[in-house]
């Protein structure tokens with residue numbers, strides 16, 4: 001049976017990425033070796049790394065003065081590397097979800113952390129709006145897409161201090177004005193590649209301002225200088241990322257994919273709003289994520305949660321259970337998810353409503 005992959009991460013990749021990585025596993029860049037067994041210092045892989053970085057720069061229009069690096073450790077390691085490299089005394093965080101909370105917790109190891117606003121008491125079902133960021137903070141940290149709760153910060157915050165963003169789950173889903181940010185980081189396993197690599201875009205001038213000793217591996221400057229080759233990078237994941245970026249470029253880039261993402265999300269939110277069995281967990285359309293669409297059973301239909309989950313599963317839907325802290329359902333509609341999958345889910349929802 002055809003499967004429709006709505007997993008939140010690791011998640012669906014373009015068929016192009018799968019096909020090209022299979023080719024690369026058999027014969028990487030005509031080397032006669034597999035990408036799984038080739039030296040990261042080989043000319044073939046150095047070319048792959050350089051091209052991957054060039055594609056990131058092109059697709060996101062990364063300005064001069066910024067570096068693009070690829071590291072291991074996931075987005076979670078960035079929760080600690082950011083304050084370690086940027087925070088002298090004080091930093092500010094917008095707390096919009098579980099990942100934002102985890103980032104904030106790590107920063108507290110390095111100094112004073114101001115939580116400028118939080119939507120925690122409403123189970124993170126909105127993005128706080130009117131808050132003040134203390135201007136004596138070394139930086140302001142936001143999470144642009146809250147993967148678990150299904151909210152998204154679609155407008156760049158306006159601050160006069162360096163801005164840092166965890167964009168793990170909406171990177172490359174829409175255009176971003178990189179010049180407004182000092183650091184952007186993203187674990188690859190949502191919109192880019194298999195798990196194992198994190199992409200970081202950094203503004204050169206914000207580094208080197210802290211006085212604490214930083215372990216070599218955790219110092220951004222190490223990896224900038226070594227062009228992500230200080231130690232062995234996640235070769236396979238970088239290679240896969242290159243394929244996804246080529247696919248995205250061929251498709252017309254981030255503007256083109258944004259159009260598709262808007263269309264997919266609209267289709268599903270419209271059905272959630274229309275269908276009497278379901279309600280969205282995020283009420284304000286402005287805050288609704290285009291990547292992770294969360295919904296629960298309406299009042300009076302709560303007992304249909306399990307039957308719906310089973311019905312959807314029987315129709316090939318995979319990964320639509322909500323995160324354990326939210327319950328209900330979450331359909332992740334990342335770049336690689338075709339609109340046909342969303343249509344199939346909508347059909348399942350309609351069919352279930354009819355037979356209930």
Ligand SMILES: *Cc1c(COP(=O)(O)O)cnc(C)c1O
Nearest residue numbers: 074075076099147166168169187
């Ligand atoms: C998935 C995710 C993370 C965690 O990424 P890891 O690579 O598992 O460390 C952090 N932030 C956001 C927004 C995420 O979606």
